[in-house]
Amino acid sequence: MTAPAPREAAIAVARASYGRLIAYLSARSHDIAAAEDALGEAFHAALIAWPRDGVPLSPEAWLLTAARRRLHDGWRHAQVHEAVVEQWRLLNDGIAPEEASAAFPDERLALMFVCAHPAIDAAARAPLMLQTVLGLDAARMAGAFLVSPAALGQRLVRAKAKIRAAGIPFEIPPAERWLERLGDVLEAIYAAYGTGWDDVAGTDPKRGDLAVEALTLAATVVQLLPDEPEPLGLLALLAFCQARAAARRDEAGEYVPLAQQDARRWNSELLATAESALLRAARMQRVGAFQLEAAIQSAHTQKGLGAPVSPQAIVQLYDALVALQPTLGARVSRACALAPAAGVAAALEALFAIGEREVAGYQPYWAARAHLLRLAGREDEARQARQRAIGLTADPALRLFLSRQGS
Amino acid sequence: MDYMLMFYESPEERAQREDPAKAEAYFAGWMAYVGAMYESGCVKSGAGLELPHTGTTLRVAGGKRQVQDGPFADTKEQLGGFFVIDVPSLDTALEWAARAPCAGTGVEVRPVMPPPPRG
Numbered sequence: 001m002t003a004p005a006p007r008e009a010a011i012a013v014a015r016a017s018y019g020r021l022i023a024y025l026s027a028r029s030h031d032i033a034a035a036e037d038a039l040g041e042a043f044h045a046a047l048i049a050w051p052r053d054g055v056p057l058s059p060e061a062w063l064l065t066a067a068r069r070r071l072h073d074g075w076r077h078a079q080v081h082e083a084v085v086e087q088w089r090l091l092n093d094g095i096a097p098e099e100a101s102a103a104f105p106d107e108r109l110a111l112m113f114v115c116a117h118p119a120i121d122a123a124a125r126a127p128l129m130l131q132t133v134l135g136l137d138a139a140r141m142a143g144a145f146l147v148s149p150a151a152l153g154q155r156l157v158r159a160k161a162k163i164r165a166a167g168i169p170f171e172i173p174p175a176e177r178w179l180e181r182l183g184d185v186l187e188a189i190y191a192a193y194g195t196g197w198d199d200v201a202g203t204d205p206k207r208g209d210l211a212v213e214a215l216t217l218a219a220t221v222v223q224l225l226p227d228e229p230e231p232l233g234l235l236a237l238l239a240f241c242q243a244r245a246a247a248r249r250d251e252a253g254e255y256v257p258l259a260q261q262d263a264r265r266w267n268s269e270l271l272a273t274a275e276s277a278l279l280r281a282a283r284m285q286r287v288g289a290f291q292l293e294a295a296i297q298s299a300h301t302q303k304g305l306g307a308p309v310s311p312q313a314i315v316q317l318y319d320a321l322v323a324l325q326p327t328l329g330a331r332v333s334r335a336c337a338l339a340p341a342a343g344v345a346a347a348l349e350a351l352f353a354i355g356e357r358e359v360a361g362y363q364p365y366w367a368a369r370a371h372l373l374r375l376a377g378r379e380d381e382a383r384q385a386r387q388r389a390i391g392l393t394a395d396p397a398l399r400l401f402l403s404r405q406g407s
Numbered sequence: 408m409d410y411m412l413m414f415y416e417s418p419e420e421r422a423q424r425e426d427p428a429k430a431e432a433y434f435a436g437w438m439a440y441v442g443a444m445y446e447s448g449c450v451k452s453g454a455g456l457e458l459p460h461t462g463t464t465l466r467v468a469g470g471k472r473q474v475q476d477g478p479f480a481d482t483k484e485q486l487g488g489f490f491v492i493d494v495p496s497l498d499t500a501l502e503w504a505a506r507a508p509c510a511g512t513g514v515e516v517r518p519v520m521p522p523p524p525r526g
Contacts, residue, residue, distance in 0.1 A: 119497060166518055167408045169496035177498070 006050030010043055013059040018135035019220075021064060023111035024104050027170040029071055032114075032132055033160045038074070042066035064104060108133055109224040110170050112217075116184040117168050124159035125184070126192035127152060133220065134213055144195045144210040182225075186234045186290060189217045193238050215242055222277070232281035233290030239274035240297035243267040255401035263304040271301060292321040296333075311341035328358055332365050336372065344375045363392035367402065374405070409451060409493050409519035410500040416487035417512045421458060436508040437488075444492065444503060453490030484512055491519055 018039075025035035042063045056062040115129040127145055130136045138156060142149040162168070173181040193214035215238050221231040247265035250256050278294050296317045299309040318334035335351035351369060359365040366389035373382035386402060393399045423433040437455065444450050459478040466473045478485055487509060494500050497516065504514035 117497075119501075167410075167497045167500075169498050171496075173498065 006055050007047060009055045009059055010046045010050060013063060014043060014135065017060050017063075019108045019111070019133040020104070020106050021060065021067065022132050022135075023107040024064065025067055025071065026114075026132070027107045027110055030167075030170065031160075031164050033157070033164075034071060034074060035067070036132075038067040038070040039063065041070050060104075106224070107170070108220065110172055112185045112221065113173060113181055114163060114168055114170055116181070116188040117163075118184060119166055119168060120159050120162060121155065124155045125188040126195070128156055128159050129185075129188055129217065130192055130210070130213055131156060133217060136213060141210065146195075182228065182230065185221065186218075186230060189214055189221070190234060190238075190290075192217065193241070211238075211242060211245065214238060227284070229281040229284040229286050230288040230290050232277045232284075233288055233292075233294050236274045236278040236281065236294035237290055237297060239270045239277065240294060240301060243270035243274060243301075249397060253397060255395070255397040257401070258300055258304070261304060263306075266301070266304070274298070274301075287320065287324075289321060289325045292317055292324065296321070311337065315341045328354070328362055329364065332359075332362070332368050336368050339372060339375060344372055347372050348376060361392060363389055366392060370402075370405070408496065409491055409521075410497070411517050411519055412453075412490045412492065412500065412504050412507070413486055413515040413517070414488045414490075414507055414509050415484040415513045415515070416509045418483055420509055420512060421485070421487065424458070433508070440506060440508055441490070443506070444490065449492040449494050449503070451491040451493055453488070453492075455488035456486060459485040 021039055022032070022035050025039060026032040029035055045066050046059070046063060050056070050059075111132055112129055115132060116125050120128070123145075127136075127138070127141050130141060131138070138153040139149040142152045145152055147155070193211050195210055215235075218231065218235040218238050222235050225231050243266050244258070244261060246267070247261040247263075248256060256262075274294065275298065278291065278298055281291050281294075296314060299314050299317065302309050314337045315334065318330065318337050321330045322334055331354055332351070335347050335354075337347075338350050339347035351365075351372060354365065366385050370382050370386035370389055373379075373385055386405060390399055390402050393402065420433075423429040441450075441453075460476075462478040464475045464477060464479050466475075492500065492503060494503070497518075500516045504510065504516050507514050
């Protein structure tokens, strides 16, 4: 067997350990930007040194040592005072420089809590997490977040500066804040996924990629917190959605609604991942919003696979979800679920109970309203609602699909 | 790390100070809160402020002083007091901010600039 080529070894370490290295370095320097710069320089040094001296026994430990030396040099050039000396001491805490194995602690979870901290601009949380934990750069993510690379880069720079200046702690929150803050982390991952998902149409392949990266983040949280049910719920939810990604468009690139999707085009491996994650979560017997949403997705999937779940059971899942988290999305979806379970009149009643003010710019409400009114035979009103839905749609394929309805 | 907690009050909250039926409970709430902060040993300095209408704003323009009656910004929520506390992190500062009697209106938490490094 030959040793791996130095360049490939560096890239492999970068992929596998980037988040762990950044988490470790920034938890001690309290400066994510400086940690990123130092690690970047360490990777650069590796590409020079490894071909010359051979790939070290533990590439991670080598990179960590090189990055810490660079952080230290950076501080030496800055004016030295006690705080810097203290940071240097912390940075060297607990590891011998030439430690053979890469036995440094995994602090990615603390880093995720930092990135999703409520004191940080909400629009920066998801991209910040993708950048620090998975190493994605602003240029690659910008399209997905519908901003220019420069604007996203600025947003990330500001967020890192805020973390440093405001003294946001690199630690796992205490018990009384735990659930709320874990919720922040999961929401940020969900937002990253949603950003990728909205464009599975493939008009921008970068956005589809982001959905896969978000799935990786969710799996990372599950790995770090194996005994918490909600990360499993989120992983299951994302895996269900991702399993159906390819089937959302037909060969001509046109939108296919869930009920008409070809189940043979669903990804069975991802479906299995989703089902087993949901089962593991359910065994913990602590229900949460992501688990309920995943259970609803599971029910939809069962229907497509020819083993339908009763419509009443689906309504019950929505009832539980609305009781826990009465978001607009959940209430609109619940109204739609009522149609097969309790009749279209009950569904319309639930839909009309939602205040007009809330739904003025919410496309799914108007699409649902058009659908239910059409089922009720109220064609004129259905057409009006459909026009409104079309006007609120950003996705060209979905717009085309809606404009063909009822024509 | 040092943080300044800036306590903002709504007109209704401020009005309690001058309402005989509510003033006692109002001041008791603040006394208890500030007392607990002092007990914990985190307070570096701080005070409550008189009502915003007692404030005077000054600007110097073209070498001339322009003095105006009233607070700097004409908003409903006005600064009612401030404290500088020394705590380990933003999260601890936020814990203290959340306990303030005016937390319903809002507390701004801002890091205090460290002194410049000794040359």
